[in-house]
Amino acid sequence: MGKRPTIHDVAAAAGVSRGTVSRVLNDDRYVSPAAHAAVRRAITETGYIVNRNARSLVTRRTGSVVMVLSEPHEKVFEDPNYGVLIRTAIRRLAERDVSLVVMLAGDDGDRERVLRYVRGGHADGVFLVSAHAGDALADALVKTRVPAVAQGAVVGRENAIPYAAADDREGARQMARYLVERGRRKIATITGPMDTPGGIQRLEGFADVLGRKASRRLIEHGDWSRLSGESAMARLLERTPDLDAVFVASDLMAAGALATLRAAGRRVPDDVAVGGFDDSSIAASTHPPLTTIRQPLAQVAEETVRLLLELVDGADRVDPVILPTTLVVRDSA
Amino acid sequence: MGKRPTIHDVAAAAGVSRGTVSRVLNDDRYVSPAAHAAVRRAITETGYIVNRNARSLVTRRTGSVVMVLSEPHEKVFEDPNYGVLIRTAIRRLAERDVSLVVMLAGDDGDRERVLRYVRGGHADGVFLVSAHAGDALADALVKTRVPAVAQGAVVGRENAIPYAAADDREGARQMARYLVERGRRKIATITGPMDTPGGIQRLEGFADVLGRKASRRLIEHGDWSRLSGESAMARLLERTPDLDAVFVASDLMAAGALATLRAAGRRVPDDVAVGGFDDSSIAASTHPPLTTIRQPLAQVAEETVRLLLELVDGADRVDPVILPTTLVVRDSA
DNA sequence: AGAGCGTCTGGGAGCGTTCACAGACTGAAG
C-alpha cells in the first residue's frame, strides 16, 4: 500500500497549486469554476483525505469536542439519561463533522487528565455533564478559556458556563400539583443531590406547591442512583409511615423507591402514589409504569451542542436555554 | 494570556536543545541525569504540554482510538451494556493516556464518516461494538489495515477481527440445564438477532441441552430491544400457550417478556419461569428479579482494549479471548 | 599515545497543512 495522497498530489493531479486545493477544501472565495471542478475530480480520483493534524497545527482548531462526565465511575451510565445525551450529541456534532471524545472525571487523576487534554488544545470545546457545585474542574476549565457548556446549570457558575436544561422547577410543580389534585394529603419527596440544579430546583418546585406542608420530615435526599432511591424511600417510610404519595426527582430513583414500597407491602398507587421525573426509558417499564415528568432530554442535548458550536464559532456569549416539561400520566399515580 | 509554551521554550529554560527535550518527553535512552532533571523542571516551570498534532504529524500516531457503535440510532445505548462497555474502555485507555472517540454507525452516512475518519489516520485503532454479520463497514475497516478489534465476534470475520467475548454457548447451556433441572418441561427461547454471535450461540447452547425438544415453535427471535422481547413473548404465548419456561437471550428483552407475561396474567415463576442473559443492571430491578447468566462484560471490555493496544503496539496478531459465564439465581426461575 | 566504543548533545530536515502576500489577468471607468 502506497503512501496516502497529500495536498501536493491532488494539486499535481488537478494541475493547480497547493493554495488552490486548500481554497477548495475550505471553500474560500476566489476559485474559478474550472479550477474548482478540476480539484474536486482530483480529490476523488486520488482518494485524498485531509490530514487533520497538519491542519490543526496551523489553524489551532481540532474538529473535536470533549464530553466530560463528572460522576463516580460506578455511577456513570447507570442512568439511561447518559445514553440519550451522548447519542444525541454525537449525531448533532457529526453533522458538522466534529467528533466527540468522551472522558470520565470521577477521580482526581481523571480530572487532571481532562485538564491536560483541554489545556493541550486537543478539543475545540467542552461539554460538561452532571458537574456538581464547587467542581474544581469546572473552574479550571473556565480558566483555560476554551469554550465550555454544560447540560444543566453548574450550580454557582450559572453565568460562567452557558447551559441548556429542562425547566426543573416548573416540572416539579406540575407533579406536585397533580398529586395534590388527586387528593393526596401527605406527600413526601426524594430529591437529587443538593449540589445539582436538578436536586435543588425540583425540590423548590415541590415546595412552591406544597408550601408549609413540605416539612423536613417529608424530604429525603438521594444521589440519582437507584440504590439511593431505595434507601431514601425506606427512611421516609420509617419516619412517616402514613405518607400517601412521594415525588421522586428521577425515574431511576423512583424505580428504587418502587422496590422498597413493594417490599414494605405498600400498594402503588392505591396506598402510595409515586411520581417520577425524566420520563427516561425505565419509566414505562417499571411495575406499575411510572407517572412522571417528561423532560425533553434529546432536545436539551441538541441545544447544548448548538450553544457549544456557537461559542466555538466565535460567539462571545450565548444565553442559557430552558425547555418546558410535560406531565406523563401512567399507573403509579 | 500569552502563547502556550513550545518545546523551544522548554529547551531554552532548561539550557538544552530541542532534541534533548524531545528525548526526555519520549523517554529515549542517552539523556544524562542532569539534563533530564533540568528538562523536567523546565517543563513544570513553563507549564509545557506537548502538542499532539505536531507530534502526530511526524509519528503517524494519534493517541486515540475510536469506538464504533453499529446499531440503529434509536437502539444504541438502550441496553445498559453499552454503558459498561464504554465506561470500562475509557478507563483502561486512559491509563495509557489514549483517548476515546465515540462514533455511531447507524446509517450509511455514519458509516462513510467513520471510514473517512479512520482512513484519514485519525485513530490508532478501532473498537467495534455490536457489528452484525455482513457488515460492510467492518470489511472496509479491515482493508484500511488500521488495528481493529471487536466486542464479541463479528460473524463471518472471526479470523480477520480479533475479539473478546463471554462464552455465550456455554452460558446458554447453563441456563437451559437449570430450567430443565427445575422440572420445566416446555421451554421456549427468545434469541437475539441471528447475525450476531450472541444471537447464534445462545440459541446453539440452548439447543445443545434441549436437543429435539427445542422445536421451531418454541423459538422466537428478537433484536435485543425491550420491545422486541415483549412482542416475541406474545408470539410465543399465542403459539404455545402451555409453555412453562422461557430463556431470553438478554435481560433487556427479558424485561419486555416479563411485561407481556404479566399482561397475559401468567405468574412468574409459578406459571412460567424466565431466564435472562447478561446480568446487566436491569436484572436485579425487574419484578420479579431475573434469574440470569452473568457475563463479565467489564472484563470483556478490558480484554478487548488490551487486544487492541497490543495490535497498536505492533503485535501482528492476537488471539481471541473467551470468558466464562455464571448462573445467577434470583426469583424469576 | 592512539584506537575504538558507548554515551550524550545539537541542529537540520521534514511531516501536511493554512495563511499572507505578491502578482497576473480581466473588464469597466476615466
Added chain:
DNA sequence: CTTCAGTCTGTGAACGCTCCCAGACGCTCT
C-alpha cells in the same frame, strides 16, 4: 490608452514536533 478594482493563482513561511546524522566527550584496551 491608462487606471483601478475585483478576481484568481502560485509560493514561501510558518505551525511544533520527531528523526537522524554528525560530532564531542570520556573510558578502556592495546
